[in-house]
Amino acid sequence: MSLHRLTATDGVWLSLESPDMPMHIAFLLEFTAPEGGAAQFLRQWRAGLDAPASLPQPWNFRPLKFPPPGVAALVRAVDDIDLSEHIREWTLPEPGSQDQLTELVSSIHRKQLDMSRPPWELHVIEGLAQDRFALLLEVHHSLLDGASAMRLFTDTFTEDAAARDVPDLFTVRPAADSAQAIAAEANPFRAVLTGVLALLRGVGSAARDAFRRARGDKTMAQKAYQQPATILDGTITGARELSRRRYDLALFKRLAKAGDCTINDIVLYLVSTALRDYLTEHATLPEESLTAGVPTDLRAEDDARAGTRAGMMFTALATDIADPRDRLSAVKYYIRAAKQHMGEMAPNEVIGYGLAVTLPWILGLSFGFTNTAASHPMGISNVPGPRNPLYWNGARLETIYPISLLMHGNPLNFTCIGYSGGLHFGVLGAQDKLPPMSYLTGAMDAALDELTELLLPDHAPLAG
Secondary structure (H helix, E strand, O other), X not given: OOEXXXXXXXXXXXXXXXXXXXXXXXXXXXXXXXOOHHHHHHHHHHHOOOOOEOOOOOOOEEEOOOOOHHHHOEEEXXXXXXXXXXXXXXXXXXXXXXXXXXXXXXXHHOOOOXXXXXXXXXXXXXXXXXXXXXXXXXXXXOOEOHHHHHHHHHHHOEOOOOOOOOOOHHHOOOOOOOHHHHHHHHOHHHHHHHHHHHHHHHHHHHHXXXXXXXXXXXXXXXXXXXXXXXXXXXOOOOOEEEEEEEEEHHHHHHHHHHOOOOHHXXXXXXXXXXXXXXXXXXXXXXXXXXXXXXXXXXXXXXXXXXXXXXXXXXXXXXXXXXXXXXXXXXXXXXXXXHHHHHHOOOHHHHHHHHHHHHHHHHHHHHOOOOOOOOOOOEEEEEEEOOOOOEEEOOEEEEEEEEEOOOEOOEOEEEEEEEEOOEEEEEEEEEOOOOOOHHHHHXXXXXXXXXXXXXXXXXXXXXXX
């Protein structure tokens, strides 16, 4: 059993693991089984499983308790894995509705993964319909992020509906032979030195912004630590509530074209508008704009390595602006300023900047100070997914819903994935702290209808 060192970012995910803050992410995959139905398909699949199994990285990585993960971020590669400890089976009671599925997934997601073994689980869910079933893949954020998971799905599943030798997700190792990785192997000292210097430049940039914030300057492109007081502040427990939405991706593309912006801008506007209605109706809408952390994928096109390779932009959401057109313009302005600022940095600089900005918050949480001010009160992430339908041994993958994680001071998350003509939202909230997430996704529906009427007046509303 060999030891492996994770990145500083992945070490942070490990160091923050606790019952109140489980640091795993999840993906809910819904399938339509081929001829014979879901029960027969899953019975045949179970019969082909090996136990114990020898799995590749990162599926065989078990975190070490000592030294503390925030210091060394070490994992041990386990030779043989008992799949019965990682695969769980569930059957929904009749009628097997989508609401029942969401409730089950919420209850599963709130529980910590067992950190004494490789921290991932695959939940197999039957009872949806005769030919439908779902998989819930839960994996610790130190092993995969959203971008690496999407590449894993693309590399594992196939566009060929007739293929029958498709591997299981947990038997596939994300590619490690990117151009950057090959160059690093050729000259490791230079690669390490270059990476460290870039990280330090990012830390220096974050320190300058922190000094400006301390002097009361709010003109920086990155809007970290600038959120007003709201119900999003303070501590949370492990209770989680999920709400899901699938929207027509083609509609978002049309709205982006009509609004002279990107799909991501439309996503941010949708969240901004929904939050205005949600807080006005069920809490208190602050006079100043809410802010959000927006992850940015820093991987090269050929980089499908496991772990986290992302930076963080901090943007204002313009929730203080009542007029929809003005709000959209402001959302576009804020996120473009943040992108331009990050665009001037090398990838490792971006990582260093994000680590340094969040360091006071992360250190406070690591030492048990759960009320430490957060750099941002929520995350909003848009992850590109496969464009074409994918299949697993003939079972068609219908939807991919992402489910992120929450932290003290960060009790709300919006993550969406574009797949096969749909934009799939997973909205996760701290159940014991916030009004029901169904109110928030209902407000998203209304916000999309309003924007569609504003920018595409001849288009019939399609939200829901």
